[in-house]
Amino acid sequence: MCPFVRGFSKADPIRQTRYMSExxxxxxxxxxxxxxxxxxxVVQESQSKAVLMLAWMNLEAVTQTIETSAATYxxxxxxxxxxxxxxxxxxxxxxxxxxxxxADTILLTVVQHGGACHTGDNSCFDQHQVALx
Amino acid sequence: MCPFVRGFSKADPIRQTRYMSExxxxxxxxxxxxxxxxxxxVVQESQSKAVLMLAWMNLEAVTQTIETSAATYxxxxxxxxxxxxxxxxxxxxxxxxxxxxxADTILLTVVQHGGACHTGDNSCFDQHQVALx
Numbered sequence: 001m002c003p004f005v006r007g008f009s010k011a012d013p014i015r016q017t018r019y020m021s022e023x024x025x026x027x028x029x030x031x032x033x034x035x036x037x038x039x040x041x042v043v044q045e046s047q048s049k050a051v052l053m054l055a056w057m058n059l060e061a062v063t064q065t066i067e068t069s070a071a072t073y074x075x076x077x078x079x080x081x082x083x084x085x086x087x088x089x090x091x092x093x094x095x096x097x098x099x100x101x102x103a104d105t106i107l108l109t110v111v112q113h114g115g116a117c118h119t120g121d122n123s124c125f126d127q128h129q130v131a132l133x
Numbered sequence: 134m135c136p137f138v139r140g141f142s143k144a145d146p147i148r149q150t151r152y153m154s155e156x157x158x159x160x161x162x163x164x165x166x167x168x169x170x171x172x173x174x175v176v177q178e179s180q181s182k183a184v185l186m187l188a189w190m191n192l193e194a195v196t197q198t199i200e201t202s203a204a205t206y207x208x209x210x211x212x213x214x215x216x217x218x219x220x221x222x223x224x225x226x227x228x229x230x231x232x233x234x235x236a237d238t239i240l241l242t243v244v245q246h247g248g249a250c251h252t253g254d255n256s257c258f259d260q261h262q263v264a265l266x
Contacts, residue, residue, distance in 0.1 A: 044184055097262075098261055
């Protein structure tokens, strides 16, 4: 088969890296995605330091987030990429991205426009809090 | 079978609530654990607001954390409860606990004694950071 005439599947590593910036390729190559191809993402507001939400990304979502600076997740309920704020307008401008010591969690630092929660709250953790001391 | 003479298995709801405080029972009853019986936990330092780590809890770990105020997780690699700092001394004193709008993620607010990361770093996210703007 001619190597220059071929289809690219989503699982094809050539396709996955072909259009990826050096920053995205370097970052994503270190990540440990789970058996479903996903990684949890903690989202923190850059000024207030509030933890806004936890979401999930696949390789494509991480890459798109780094290359566009618009937080993009994988919706596990809809099985599709989800640019945060695409319908609500409550976008997240990404100013920093990090992964942890096990490379199995991402920390995203964002400027949040409008509420981060689908309820309209600033944070998804605003409603159910218990003080323990 | 006499209902008053029975063994309690870990999955037995009577055993799970029998020794649980009202706060723990109320909090845990709202949670949506995943198919493995676990829920992700974002850990944030109360003063600095730094995100320290992501860990996982099962029902027993959530209950023990609320009742002792010592952060207790489920180790997915060792398959056992894990009181943070039990061996390192780097304990986490829990001052607040919250769950999110979908009740499928916990946010723990802690006073961290020593570094939170097994590498000695303050946060597990200290080493691999990329600024995007």
